[in-house]
Amino acid sequence: MSELISREEVSVEVDFYGIYLQDWDDSQVPVPFPEGWEAGPFLRARPGRLDITSAGHTHTAALTVEVWDAEPPAPSGDWEESERAEILSISGELEVGGVAGGPMPEPIRLSGRECNWSVRVACSGRSEVAEKARQGVPEGVVERYVLQFWPQV
Structure with missing residues (x-):
């Protein structure tokens, strides 16, 4: 049975229909955001980076980030979209931000160490x-x- 390690709730400013998460050490991301960004599928994984396409151009969205020790059950609730991907985080932390608004000042902490992660994103x-x-x-x-x-x- 999987165990929840941490849970963090943050607000993120969505603009141009998008938000992203990428390794906090962007020198480890081959194509750092916003390079190559285009609104498209709900979730697009790139090396060291996740691009999420929102349904609204400009607004504030709520992000709940959960870190588990093993694959958890899908979050309960009614979700309009849900996708899975993988991301390598060298730093163990992720930068989060909007397309033009840039990153939030503080990272999302996953583990504080290098790790390959599976991720489920539901919206x-x-x-x-x-x-x-x-x-x-x-x-x-x-x-x-x-x-x-x-x-x-």
Whole structure:
């Protein structure tokens, strides 16, 4: 049975339909964000980096980042999107940010050491944020993400 190691909740500013996570030491990322960014599939994995396409152009989204010791059960709830990927983090920490707004000042801590991670990304609120974005910039948090990380075996 898997065990939750840590859980962190943060807000991230989405812009140009996207957010990203990449190794905190961007010198270890062959193509650092925003190079090669384009809105596309919900989740795109690149070496050392994850690109997530939002359903809204500009808004604040909620991110819940969970670190587990083994593959956890999928998060409960109704999710409009859910995908899995892999990411190598040399630093054990991830930078999070929007397309033009850049990174948040503090990293997301995974382990503090080099590790290959599996990740499940689930999202809700996509339909609602898309509708509200057609009328302007959505107020408050509408789109929510849960990212579950666990070490690859």
